[in-house]
Amino acid sequence: MDTFKKVTAIRGMNDVLPQASGRWERLEQHVRDWLRSYGYANLRTPVLEHTRLFTRGIGEVTDIVEKEMYTFTDALNGESLTLRPEFTAGTVRAAIEHNLLYDAPRRVYALGPVFRHERPQRGRYRQFHQVSVEALGFAGPDVDAEQILMLARLWKILGLKDIRLELNSLGAGEERAAHRAALIAYLEQHKDILDEDGLRRMYANPLRVLDTKNPALQEMAAGAPRLLDFLGEASRAHLDGVRARLDDAGIAYTINPRLVRGLDYYNLTVFEWVTDRLGAQGTVCGGGRYDGLIELVGGKPAPAVGFAIGMERLLDLWEQSKDEVVGQAVDVYVLHQGDAAARRALQLGEQLRDAGLDVIVHAGAASFKSQMKRADASRAAYAVILGDDELARGVASVKCLGDGSQQAVGFDALAGTLVDALSADGDAGMPEPSAAPPV
Ligand code: HAM
Secondary structure (H helix, E strand, O other): OOOOOOOOOOOOOOOOOHHHHHHHHHHHHHHHHHHHOOOOEEOOOOOEEEHHHHHHHHOOOOHHHHHHOOEEEOOOOOOEEEEOOOOHHHHHHHHHHOOOOOOOOEEEEEEEEEEOOOOOEOOEOOEEEEEEEEEEOOOOOHHHHHHHHHHHHHHHHHOOOOOEEEEEEOOOHHHHHHHHHHHHHHHHHOHHHOOHHHHHHHHHOHHHHHOOOOHHHHHHHHOOOOHHHHOOHHHHHHHHHHHHHHHHOOOOOEEOOOOOOOOOOOEEEEEEEEOOOOOOOOEEEEEEEOOOHHHHOOOOOOOEEEEEEEHHHHHHHHHOOOHHHHOOOOOEEEEEOOHHHHHHHHHHHHHHHHOOOOEEEOOOOOOHHHHHHHHHHHOOOEEEEEOHHHHHHOEEEEEEOOOOOEEEEEHHHHHHHHHHHHHOOOOOOOOOHHHOOOO
């Protein structure tokens, strides 16, 4: 008799278990709210697309297209299909197909799983999630800067630490061609010291030679012609326009002349947000301008700029940030003692939810001590405590589980006090007693 061999998940493709899914939902909610606040609307495209969309859109000679796509032939009709390795090409396809740019430019985003056959390690998976944000039909540089500003705001909303911005310009096609010729000439002069990889890439992808980790080549790489020096007036003005707006907003960045990105569709502005907190896979977000892609995929020429955030990396970094913001699973945990208080607690829970709060009302009888343990374990921001004494006085005790401070609040004022306290900037401190509604 056949024995059934245990089936496991595919390597590099992860289950999100119930103990982690709450964090995912919260993160996604923050991200969706943030996108809405900048006027971006959700566009949902299929997971599968025709393979040629990606080979054409992302570029034949890129790592993604050469070796990372999940491509297969549909056995029923012989079509070559590919699981999306990113969102931008599909978003552009959909925008063209549905004529989304007919009367005005569009701000859209997509959020969901994408697939790349890479070697799995921390922060690098074969199925991972991106939020991909695209401003279609905008020439910039104002919208390029706005996207960077909006990312800075997301990091602030999430309380992220140690994330920095790298910026570069890839100029226009002619400028890249002139730079490439100069770079190849330079590499030819240094042929004798190039390693095997360098020799192989010298003509196919000379920029990648400069990406080398080989210490013997660092000096040579540092002296190579820089694309930035090949920019014409218009490209330089575009970069200056982005930089001026970042300076206005007080956003720090470094110009990284080596930043080229791994997809072929970029021109002018490119950027990445990186951190040292995530080990080898420290790029949380990457993006830039892709003014040629819409035409390349068959649409009327229109400029565009966008970026994608790796959600697993964002979640990892978020979890390393402040506990009280990050770990919080619900807003409030309601504790109670005695029959009357238990019934009142159920009512209070409903009232607090009416006010938009997430609430767990303790179920079952237990000592205050063990209820308080549950409250801590729930990672609620506040405990609301109802005993006989409180009931008699018509108040509840509100305890901030972050700093342990406690105050009595009248039932009518309870929801308002908690909403104010929770919306008080990130640190979730309770308002000063004088600011709280009278008890
Ligand atoms: P990308 O740089 O290929 O750009 O990917 C964006 C982000 O996805 C990366 O910065 C990283 O956080 C995350 N990521 C990439 N590969 C993996 C992986 N194997 N495992 C986990 N996370 C990963 C794009 O995809 C462009 N479509 C971005 C864009 C949108 N440009 C313009 N619009």
